[in-house]
Amino acid sequence: MIEFFFDCSSPWTYLAFHNIQPLAKEFGVDIVWRPILVGGIFNTINPSVYAQREKPVPAKAAYMLKDLADWSRSAGLKIKMPPSVFPVNSVKAMRGCIWLGQDMVPFARAVFEIYWGEDQDISQDAVLTEVCRRVGIDPKALFDGIAQQGIKDQLRINTEEVVKRGGFGSPTIFVDVNDMYFGNDRLPLIREALAKRKAA
Secondary structure (H helix, E strand, C coil): CEEEEECCCCHHHHHHHHHHHHHHHHHCCCEEEEECCHHHHHHHHCCHHHHHHHCCCHHHHHHHHHHHHHHHHHHCCCCCCCCCCCCCCCHHHHHHHHHHHHHHHHHHHHHHHHHHHCCCCCCCHHHHHHHHHHHCCCHHHHHHHHCCHHHHHHHHHHHHHHHHCCCCCCCEEEECCCEEEECHHHHHHHHHHHHHHHHC
8 A cells, every 4th residue: 555645745755646556556645635734744853944045055956946847747648837826725626636535536637737848826816717627526625525524623633644754845655654755756666665565
């Protein structure tokens, strides 16, 4: 089993979301999608992210843009960095993923695409309405759903859980519960772990 804790506000998460699906299919492993709010993690245990944004190292920032462009080209994805609104408030989108449950993948993919590929602000109801239109979801049902206290609570619970299990950002990926990996660039290591598990 793969658990994939994610927030659509991260470009590296978009890459990992895209890249892990064929990998899981190759090894016949199910993915349990676990939406989180990465800002909640940063506020709780990883505030250094904010300090790095306020005072970036120029050479490192320039390389990060190149690195992201290289990875997005490799994956065949369109990623605009930085988008017009960054960081973005993704809480409604992530609650939408919670509300959709096992049917969240097309919605999450459309959220990633409209934000990172088309530079539209996913904190806006009009943009999420367009996401719903693209994937065949009734937007009123979605907005009613994400207003439920149980949906709000579950997003908080997921976020708290990944922190308790050692996570500090998005994406955080677990193989067989305890084997944790962070980030898109760890997928080759996840492949090795799945291959070892299959051989055993």
